[in-house]
Amino acid sequence: MSGAFEIRGGKRLSGEITPQGAKNEALQILCAVLLTEDEVRINNIPDIKDVNKLIEILQDFNVKVIKNGKGDYTFKADEVNFDYIKSKEFKKDGAKLRGSVMILGPMLARFGEAYLPTPGGDKIGRRRLDTHFQGFVELGAEFSYDEEEAFYSLRAKELNGKFILLEEASVTGTANIVMAAVLAKGKTRIYNAACEPYLQQLCKMLNRMGANISGIGSNLLTIEGVDKLHGTEHTMLPDMVEIGSWIGLAAMTKSEITIKNVNWNQLGVIPNTFRKLGIELEQRGDDIYIPSQENYKVQKFIDGSILTVSDAPWPGFTPDLLSIILVVATQAKGSVLIHQKMFESRLFFVDKLIDMGAQIILCDPHRATVIGMNQETPLRGTTMISPDIRAGNALLIAALSAEGKSVIQNIEQIDRGYENIDERLRAIGADIRRI
Ligand SMILES: CC(=O)N[C@H]1[C@@H](OP(=O)(O)OP(=O)(O)OC[C@H]2O[C@@H](n3ccc(=O)[nH]c3=O)[C@H](O)[C@@H]2O)O[C@H](CO)[C@@H](O)[C@@H]1O
Ligand SMILES: C=C(OP(=O)(O)O)C(=O)O
Known part of the structure; x- marks a missing residue:
């Protein structure tokens, strides 16, 4: 082009x-397919650069991707190649878009570890990620940051639900913490949560996958952790x-x-x-x-x-x-x-x-x-x-x-x-x- x-x-x-279909919803929803080994079918996915890049990243993680038709894809993350997350390629590709940040929550919840290069996205001023890591740490993760490589690491033997008061209503931050909390032990409450429609869509989809999230649409989300999520279908706004x-x-x-x-x-x-x-x-x-x-x-x-x-x-x-x-x-x-x-x-x-x-x-x-x-x-x-x-x-x-x-x-x-x-x-x- x-x-x-x-x-x-x-x-x-x-x-x-x-x-x-909504770009910023798509970036959240695509990351959520990593939370289950079952098939997730998603409709109305926009054919745009950021979204296609994220789909490629999922494929690099060995997620099976089938294109059923225009904007209609099936994803199956049953044999995730977790090692890719520490690779040079991911350091390069993950840095190309903002949405890659939401790989952290699902990976941490499912594999107990997650890594991320400083994500890309618009150069529109400072775009800190503190809220994301505040949430993960409160759920029990250990966090470190390699300044030289601009690389974030998280580890958690297990995640435990908690009351978390976010310092700001970050959109991708809330999505990330929700995706970690759905598989944590016990109850998480996120106050000052972002509540925009795309986040509501994510929470509704997670509930259809077996999660237990209430308060959707408000700034207080309550999440009762479950052991496993299953497949579903979803259509983007x-x-x-x-x-x-x-x-x-x-x-x-x-x-x-x-x-x-x-x-x-x-x-x-x-x-x-x-x-x-x-x-x-x-x-x-x-x-x-x-x-x-x-x-x-x-x-x-x-x-x-x-x-x-x-x-x-x-x-x-x-x-x-x-x-x-x-x-x-x-x-x-x-x-x-x-x-x-x-x-x-x-x-x-x-x-x-x-x-x-x-x-x-x-x-x-x-x-x-x-x-x-x-x-x-x-x-x-x-x-x-x-x-x-x-x-x-x-x-x-x-x-x-x-x-x-x-x-x-x-x-x-x-x-x-x-x-x-x-x-x-x-x-x-x-x-x-x-x-
Ligand atoms: C991929 C994606 O979904 N990107 C969107 C997402 O980015 P993203 O999730 O990165 O944006 P955040 O919601 O984290 O915050 C955006 C900026 O606003 C500041 N902030 C945020 C909340 C607050 O109460 N006060 C405050 O000052 C943050 O410090 C940050 O500088 O949400 C932004 C805010 O709607 C949108 O512009 C982006 O298009
Ligand atoms: C700022 C935006 O995008 P991103 O968060 O992906 O940089 C946007 O969608 O307006």
């Missing part, structure tokens, strides 16, 4: 678009970050778009956050219909002060959609303060939007004020480099709305999380090609 997109912007798009991105795309390009099968009940505050920017959207059955809008006007707070959109752990607004909100705000009527609280390097891509003519003041690494142009002056096409997965998609949306030609380089970052994005955008009328 080549490394850039060429886009001719300024066209209205129209039609239907179906979101892919649609990707909420993609859904939010298509809402933003429709608004920026004044397009009439229907987003199909969005699982509305799991979208939390996402639809209303876009509505606060003045974007009209309608729930139609389980679809979202966005009419073509000539402009959209940002709401103010009740006291008349400027709207702030900030991220927070679920059920707050996901940090993964703030780049999209920011780009959409550039063409709104009114001003918005974007406050990215979790990550410190996720807003730097605004310099590219400023090059395109957007009115943005980067106040500090966490905050940017956007003064919307009310669709009166379009952005100008330019050449840019995608710095991270979500900023990459935000720039793509900017380019689709902009006048003239844009080139986005380093699109591996976009392919990491969005399936066949160019083809799907062409299907609704976008002028985009891979070069």
